[in-house]
Structure formats: C-alpha cells, structure tokens
Amino acid sequence: VRELKTVNELKVWRHQLECSVGLVPTMGYLHEGHLSLIQASTAENEKTIVSIFVNPAQFNQQADFDHYPRDLHRDLELCRDAGVDAVFMPTAEELYPESYDTWINLDRITRRLEGEHRPGHFRGVATVVFLLFQLSQADTAYFGEKDAQQLLVVKRMAADLHLQTKVKGLPTVREADGLAMSSRNARLSQHEREVAPALYRALQKAKEMYDSGIDDPDVIHDKMVEIINSAELFTIDYISLADIDTLEEQQKITPPTLISLAAFIGDVRLIDNIIIGRR
Ligand code: PAF
Numbered sequence: 001v002r003e004l005k006t007v008n009e010l011k012v013w014r015h016q017l018e019c020s021v022g023l024v025p026t027m028g029y030l031h032e033g034h035l036s037l038i039q040a041s042t043a044e045n046e047k048t049i050v051s052i053f054v055n056p057a058q059f060n061q062q063a064d065f066d067h068y069p070r071d072l073h074r075d076l077e078l079c080r081d082a083g084v085d086a087v088f089m090p091t092a093e094e095l096y097p098e099s100y101d102t103w104i105n106l107d108r109i110t111r112r113l114e115g116e117h118r119p120g121h122f123r124g125v126a127t128v129v130f131l132l133f134q135l136s137q138a139d140t141a142y143f144g145e146k147d148a149q150q151l152l153v154v155k156r157m158a159a160d161l162h163l164q165t166k167v168k169g170l171p172t173v174r175e176a177d178g179l180a181m182s183s184r185n186a187r188l189s190q191h192e193r194e195v196a197p198a199l200y201r202a203l204q205k206a207k208e209m210y211d212s213g214i215d216d217p218d219v220i221h222d223k224m225v226e227i228i229n230s231a232e233l234f235t236i237d238y239i240s241l242a243d244i245d246t247l248e249e250q251q252k253i254t255p256p257t258l259i260s261l262a263a264f265i266g267d268v269r270l271i272d273n274i275i276i277g278r279r
Helices: 007-015 032-044 062-067 072-081 113-117 121-136 148-160 183-187 190-195 198-211 217-230
Strands: 002-004 021-026 047-052 086-088 140-144 166-170 234-243 257-265 268-276
Touching: 002 007, 007 086, 007 121, 021 032, 021 121, 032 047, 032 140, 032 166, 047 072, 047 121, 072 086, 086 121, 113 121, 113 148, 113 234, 113 257, 121 140, 121 148, 140 148, 148 166, 148 257, 183 268, 198 217, 198 234, 198 257, 198 268, 217 234, 217 257
Parallel strands: 002 086, 021 047, 021 140, 047 086, 140 166
Antiparallel strands: 234 257, 257 268
C-alpha cells in the first residue's frame, strides 16, 4: 500500500491513474464499519484510496480531539490486508497551512442535531471532505450511515457544488450486542462498554412502538429516555424523531423518519440512529 503524506504525493499518485478510484475518508482507528466501506470500494473501483486524518477542524472540544484513539501502524496493516492501494495520511499543517482561509458552510441542514450540539463540526467535516474529493478526484466516496447527518451534509454539498465524486452511504455495522461500531468505543471502560448497547435497544424499541401503531413522537421519545436512563451511566445530549430530508422534528411519525440520538458515557460521546420507512 502506497503511503502518501503530502498533497503533492497524492496529486502525483492520482495523476498517473486513468481507472476508477474509490475513496474511503476516515479518521483512523479502523473497525469493521470502515472495512465494509473499503470492501465496497475495492469491489466497485479499480483503485481504492483511504484517507486517515484526525481532522482538528471538526472537533468542537479540544479534549475529544486529544483523546481520539490513534494507531496508524495497525490501520496501515488493515488497509494492506483489505487490498487498499493507497493511504493518504497528511499532517494538519499539510492540509491547513497557516495561510488556509477557505471554509464550507452548509446552512439549513446543519442547524439541528449534531450541527446544533457541536457548533462548527460540519464546517470542519464539509471542508475536509471537499479537500479530499478535490485532491483524490475520486469517482465514488463511501460513508457510514451511523453518521446519518454527516452523510446528508456530504450528499447535499456534492449536489449543490456539482462535485464529480458520487457519494455512497452504507449500513451501520454493529457489534454482536447491537452497539454501533465506532472508534470512540475503544475509550469505554469495561462496565461502560457493557451498558452501551442500551442506545441501540432504545432505537429498536422506538421502531417496535411505531410498528405496533404508536405514532406520537413524545410517547416514543419518553420510552427511549427511560431505557437509556435505566442504564444509569448516560447523559443524553438529544433524542430526535425527525423528517429525514429537513431534519425537522415530526409532530406525528410520518416515515421516512430518522430516529437519532447522542449520549455521553463519562466523557465519551456516542451517536446512533435508525431510519423508519426507508425509501
Ligand atoms: O466520519 C468520519 O470519520 C469523518 O467525519 C470524516 C468523514 C473522515 C471527515 O473527517
């Protein structure tokens, strides 16, 4: 696997290729979720590039950035085993030199959920994803549905700016007990890890309630709070039952509905979601 550390190395690598290129943008500490994206990319493209960059611009808390798990050596091995052709792993100074001054802001779609609770987060995500699309000139880029709003934001940006990179979302990969795979799971203590699947149980319960005829979002919301709080370790950031396109909270569940949540266990913030009535 080619290790590309500078923008120039990436440009040179890309320039000599005339085949289809798939891009899997990551912040490293790769897990099965990332590997499923890599698998889709290698199946659908002649060349696959993975980016590994813990993007400082998208962290609204310095401590979260500092504690974000990193293991480049292991990541490179996983990429090699998965048949990745190149890994782009720039420093922050490489992507954002001192003179850097261009930022991408999406408006309505970033006003709620993660955008509301993590000010500046999507400005950092949209900007780095744009840079990665631009530099890799990828035909297709692959994102996980666990970050549902991120996927919507990236799709919106690609459509609005007429980017040539196609954006594909792939289903969330879960541990056997339902916990959504996330690099941040590595930061949970053993006890925290044991109770963490309560988040997915709450989402499943929400779907069950809807399937059994309950369409009052408040009733479902309260039940989800009860399930999560019964695990005792969580501080809920938000629980949302929203229209999948506008992300407006629904007064009555009218699918397709994005049921999403964010909660802290200690200082680790986890997110998860399910979609009711997927189109
Ligand atoms: O989902 C992530 O890991 C990041 O937000 C991404 C898309 C790699 C941008 O830094």
